[in-house]
Amino acid sequence: MGHLNNRRVLLAVCGGIAAYKSAELVRRLQDLGAEVRVLMTRGAQEFITPLTLQALSGHAVHHSLLDEEAERGMGHIELARWADLLLIAPTTADALARLVAGRADDLLGAVALATPAPKLLAPAMNQQMWKDPATQGNVTTLENRGIHFVGPAAGEQACGDVGPGRMEEPEFIARAAAALFATGLLAGQQVLITAGPTREPLDPVRYISNHSSGRMGYALAQAAVDAGARVTLVSGPVTLTAPERVTVRPVTTAQEMLDACLEHSKTTDIFISCAAVADYRPIEIASQKIKKHDAELSLSLVRNPDILATVSRSTPRPYCVGFAAETQDLRDHALGKLQSKNLDMIVGNDVSDPRIGFNSDENAALLLWADGERAVERCSKHTLAQIIVEEIARRRTS
Ligand code: C5P
Numbered sequence: 001m002g003h004l005n006n007r008r009v010l011l012a013v014c015g016g017i018a019a020y021k022s023a024e025l026v027r028r029l030q031d032l033g034a035e036v037r038v039l040m041t042r043g044a045q046e047f048i049t050p051l052t053l054q055a056l057s058g059h060a061v062h063h064s065l066l067d068e069e070a071e072r073g074m075g076h077i078e079l080a081r082w083a084d085l086l087l088i089a090p091t092t093a094d095a096l097a098r099l100v101a102g103r104a105d106d107l108l109g110a111v112a113l114a115t116p117a118p119k120l121l122a123p124a125m126n127q128q129m130w131k132d133p134a135t136q137g138n139v140t141t142l143e144n145r146g147i148h149f150v151g152p153a154a155g156e157q158a159c160g161d162v163g164p165g166r167m168e169e170p171e172f173i174a175r176a177a178a179a180l181f182a183t184g185l186l187a188g189q190q191v192l193i194t195a196g197p198t199r200e201p202l203d204p205v206r207y208i209s210n211h212s213s214g215r216m217g218y219a220l221a222q223a224a225v226d227a228g229a230r231v232t233l234v235s236g237p238v239t240l241t242a243p244e245r246v247t248v249r250p251v252t253t254a255q256e257m258l259d260a261c262l263e264h265s266k267t268t269d270i271f272i273s274c275a276a277v278a279d280y281r282p283i284e285i286a287s288q289k290i291k292k293h294d295a296e297l298s299l300s301l302v303r304n305p306d307i308l309a310t311v312s313r314s315t316p317r318p319y320c321v322g323f324a325a326e327t328q329d330l331r332d333h334a335l336g337k338l339q340s341k342n343l344d345m346i347v348g349n350d351v352s353d354p355r356i357g358f359n360s361d362e363n364a365a366l367l368l369w370a371d372g373e374r375a376v377e378r379c380s381k382h383t384l385a386q387i388i389v390e391e392i393a394r395r396r397t398s
Contacts, residue, residue: 004178005033005243006222008380010083010115012108013053015043017158018090018124018167023048025089026056028174039063039079041108043092065107076107080114081362084382087177088112090124090167096138099147116379116387118180120148122173127154127163150176181386185393187228192261192268192318193221194275194307196236198254202299203286212276214238216323216363219385220272221246227389232268234260236275254278254304265311270392271318273308276325280304312342319396321345321388327352334368345369345395347388367391 009029013022022038029036038053039062050061062079064070074082088095088108095108099121103109112119121142129135130152143149151168168176195217199207214235221233222243233242234249234257242248249260254277265271280301290297312320320343324334327350334348348366349356356363356378364378367388376387 003033003244004029004174004181006219006382007034007181008082008084008382009034009036009177010039010079010086010111010117011036011057012039012041012086012088012111013044013048014041014088014090014092014095014108015046016090016092016124016167017047019044019047021167021170022089023052023056025170025173026053028170029087029177032174032178034174034177037062037079037082039107039111041095041106043094062107065105065110076110077114080111081116081378082380083111083115083117084380084386085117085177085180086112086115086119087122087173088119089122089173091121092123093125093129093132093135093138096121096123096135096142100138100141116377117383118146118148120150120173120177120180122150122167123152123165124167125152125165126159127157127161127165130165131163148176148180181223181226183227183390183393185227185390186224186270189229189269190267191224191229191231191270191272192234192264193217193224193231193272194234194236194257194261194277195221196238197276198236198257198278198304199252200254200278200281200304201252201285202282203288203290205289208278208281208301209237210276210278212236212238214240215361216381216385217272217274218242219381220274220388222382223385223389224270224272226386227393229270232264234264234275254281254307258305258307258310261307261311262314265314265318266316268318270321270396271308271311272321272388272392273311274323275307277307278304306341308343309341319344319392321347321392324348325351330366331368331373334366338368338370345392369395 036057054061153166154164196214197210197212199209201207218240224231231246251257283300283302322343324337326333330348334346338346363384365376367374
């Protein structure tokens, strides 16, 4: 069964009688591991109170586009970037029409336009409204834009009619949401991922390291597992819990990371090098704690092996993806590394912006390969990971 571990679901509730089921939907999404925030349209608040959904989700409900207070807390663009999935349940006939038109005069419309996350709609309306050619045309248009639908179910309706138009049951919707992340794009593939920093010891109590949190690499491991891959995660020291069904090889130093990678790289189909490997390590590790005698202390360092370049030059060679964290001239530097490290794809990210990259939950990136590129606007690391996995699957088969 699919799950929503580490997924951020933005549940948008529209104004229909089925809105009473949205309260239970929050719970069912949480049961599958999701973090849920709720957005309500004005109409939705006529059917169910924000307080109910606030209590269940544990967060203030978002309902206004032009509310200064709310925009200061988490504005509509922040909310759009926060989401890994925009789930609209219930979706009314009016909401469908507004999405088709790309209206941005309320919070839902603006967030729907601004989010790079996938969208899942659970329609609910009178059966005649559902069957109307205007509504059916809107559904087709949205499906053609890659928007997903769950339901509606057929049966007795609140208005007394019988037919298609009932919102699907919350449990069913939650499962459909989880299934969206389980793509099968890498079914049966062996994927090796490095994540986190390395630590290079100076003496028994000190080390050289960096600020990498490992979140991007762990998100990639989750996305690869969701895509059906068997995943080995070679992880430097981080405080994260590995996703289920991922085999973790904990390592500390760059040399240990290289050894672990070479052990697996011959049998791997795809290698994603996300770790922030320390470029240098102390030539010698002092056997006792280094004492502070002088005003200055010089350390002699030696270059660490380049793990990614080593794997990409080995035979058999997996499909190799690198990361380039840059503070300037992102495209040029990333392209240089694509060539010099003999890679199939590189994910460049601008780490000069403190809102993205190291130690942040969000990222933005420029994906580059030999004859193309794709820019990904700021979004959650889980959404970016999913996009990277999709592009890897697409490039490998094209
Ligand atoms: O050269 P630079 O460190 O910017 O290259 C970044 C890419 O190379 C990342 O994918 C990183 O994981 C990988 N790398 C490596 N071994 C090193 C240094 C970087 O695998 N010693």
